[in-house]
């Protein structure tokens with residue numbers, strides 16, 4: 001069987017389905033607040049590189065991590081490419097391959113330990129009655145752990161950390 | 165009595181009692197009951213979606229299942245929570261295949277997603293469920309003379325196909341709600357552009373650049389303050405001003421208030437009850453104008 | 456009374472009594488009901504030297520008997536204000552190509568001067584934006600095909616009249632496919648018109664100066680640009696003119712996925728519709744340039760003339776007939792007939808019976824396959840003829856291979872068989888071909904008859920679902936085959952013995968392959984055991 005190309009891998013993934021609609025009009029680039037600020041990032045180029053199967057350049061580079069998920073591009077793309085979602089799909093692939101920016105380890109640890117990505121400190125919890133807020137309900141960490149192990153997300157921390 | 169399951173998320177209980185207090189107190193004044201449901205988890209916003217989209221959808225749907233079990237619609241304050249949950253809710257409602265896939269994962273937790281409930285943004289509850297009339301009748305301290313720059317942020321509006329809060333190019337809901345409080349809604353350049361909040365920690369320089377753009381545009385418009393909906397925008401623009409002061413030696417001194425805070429003040433709730441010290445940029449001058 | 460003149464893009468005024476479009480023929484004035492003061496004024500009545508004006512005229516409906524119809528209702532501009540980020544209707548200096556055309560016209564409202572509508576000052580910096588609504592899956596997914604040329608024409612005309620004008624064109628792809636069209640593009644570049652490869656995300660306006668800024672990427676430069684402009688010209692998609700859909704319903708002709716009229720055959724009968732006597736041409740089929748439109752107009756006119764000149768319609772009798780005594784008045788066939796050839800005839804006492812118009816019937820037999828009462832037959836393909844044909848070709852099998860009946864439609868199905876023969880492709884000799892007008896004629900009991908007559912397997916071979924020569928026949932057959940499979944299972948016959956195939960006429964190879972596959976499959980299944988008799 002023919003090996004699946006990088007762009008096909010993306011298209012098969014949740015979020016990546018629409019990538020081949022792109023005809024490189026650049027609407028996304030001019031919509032993107034990040035691209036406006038730095039030449040390190042351009043959504044149109046990311047899509048093009050993916051479509052040309054430039055896997056290493058995409059997965060090893062830092063550009064895919066610069067998207068701020070504002071969905072401006074996706075809203076205006078005339079081909080209905082779900083650009084921000086495509087970028088999630090590519091990030092998901094990068095993470096599976098162990099190419100993880102440090103901050104994502106923090107997110108991961110927080111979510112699997114506390115069920116939240118931002119920890120609520122004991123101090124903040126204690127202060128609630130004083131402020132007139134009801135006590136916080138417990139988080140569903142158990143259910144969450146079950147989900148993580150079903151999808152294999154909990155293996156994430158085993159992946160080797162790439163130097164940034 | 166109108167009831168909703170409230171979804172607090174993480175950032176609000178961790179850092180922004182001002183948001184939670186003002187929202188809870190205003191809603192109770194307006195006759196809305198909020199139910200705190202146990203065992204809610206993360207809404208799985210973009211950073212988690214970046215790690216794995218499927219897992220994120222499953223976790224988000226798990227929260228919706230809890231609301232379905234309680235037979236309540238979910239009310240969200242944070243735009244990030246709104247986006248993640250409303251997106252999951254609508255994706256699963258409209259995509260049978262995806263629903264089956266996610267339900268397979270949820271089965272491990274004994275839950276099943278049915279798609280019977282709505283995920284509502286705080287603003288939708290105010291405008292559509294409570295109604296502008298009802299709101300207006302309860303106002304005791306109208307925000308006359310207050311020029312407010314509405315800021316939607318990104319995730320309340322986009323992707324609009326799934327969120328359906330308002331027209332993504334010409335939204336009006338926040339402006340309307342500001343006017344209902346008696347305030348003046350001010351137009352400014354690039355109103356709908358991102359504040360850079362989600363880039364904090366990934367690329368702080370970029371994040372600050374975007375926040376600075378926003379502040380420049382608002383200050384050119386002559387607004388007295390910014391009304392936000394999202395704790396991340398709040399951080400980007402409030403604490404952001406302190407950071408911009410040290411990095412660019414620029415002082416904007418524009419108070420940033422959540423819409424809920426403006427609402428609470430207009431409803432006559434005492435400022436001391438609203439944890440005003442959460443703000444890094446003091447809001448005294450705004451409070452003084454209202455009182 | 457004066458109101459802004461729509462024809463001149465509201466750049467000038469017109470009176471309540473006006474000529475909509477000066478070059479029209481015959482040159483006749485009209486009165487705008489919405490602004491005329493009628494008997495409170497009567498100035499025009501007094502002024503007209505020939506007393507041609509009657510203010511009390513009422514709209515009337517006129518019935519005209521005609522022998523043929525040519526539909527040439529054209530196209531119109533997509534409403535650019537739909538794309539909110541471009542602020543058409545919102546910023547006065549954002550206009551469309553059609554509006555610009557009035558300014559480019561030396562006899563137009565500005566005398567050929569290109570101005571900013573907001574202040575009537577000459578526009579020095581002009582930006583064109585291509586594909587506004589076209590090639591946009593949110594609105595019109597197709598390429599409107601002529602807008603690149605329109606913008607190139609306007610840009611070059613303006614540049615030659617005002618060489619100092621700074622003109623940029625933002626494009627996704629420039630499409631210049633017609634004769635000499637590429638030379639236009641060449642000329643435009645020579646003249647110094649700038650081309651920016653990028654579809655702008657939005658147009659914004661400086662609230663103080665009123666200057667427009669077009670926010671775009673140049674993908675070739677890998678650079679984001681903010682183009683200042685006095686005037687932005689949008690090149691909107693071309694869409695079917697208002698009322699196209701309603702007219703199609705009235706006439707009974709088809710429209711395509713994009714809302715334009717559908718021709719009978721895009722390659723061979725491009726100005727005909729599925730109804731004889733009704734022709735289409737020009738932009739109503741798809742946006743096109745003037746030469747092609749004129750070519751099509753000629754074609755449609757000649758076709759209509761030829762149709763009328765005969766003075767009569769010659770039609771063979773290969774049509775359906777209904778035995779009205781059997782008709783159960785169920786109304787299935789009038790709905791199913793792709794040509795609207797069947798109507799219900801009032802038989803009195805609340806009783807109706809279906810009747811076929813020989814003129815409209817194309818003889819496909821889709822009605823035959825639909826009628827639950829067996830009240831319909833084709834004159835040229837009666838049920839008993841079909842049964843006899845089937846029995847005849849299945850009566851003998853001298854090979855060891857399983858006997859297969861391939862029921863092929865007379866269009867793609869049978870032609871595919873022919874093409875396999877012409878290409879000398881091989882398929883088992885035990886595959887027997889039976890030709891029917893269209894697979895839509897088939898009834899479920901006929902599949903069972905085939906097995907009874909000795910077939911080990913049955914192939915139904917029709918056109919592609921969306922390419923059926925009789926519109927819906929192949930689709931109907933597909934459904935019936937599905938249903939028959941369920942029935943076969945009930946009878947204890949393996950449903951794999953029956954299969955529907957849909958080919959394009961040239962796919963002889965596919966037919967041969969399918970026949971081979973069926974033969975192999977039947978060999979594996981072994982002999983069919985039919986319990987006939989007591």
Ligand code: SF4
Nearest residue numbers: 022024025026028077
């Ligand atoms: S806007 Fe859409 S079609 Fe255009 S370049 Fe970006 S992804 Fe591709």
Ligand code: SF4
Nearest residue numbers: 032067068070071073
């Ligand atoms: S979602 Fe990402 S790529 Fe798209 S505009 Fe926002 S930052 Fe740019």
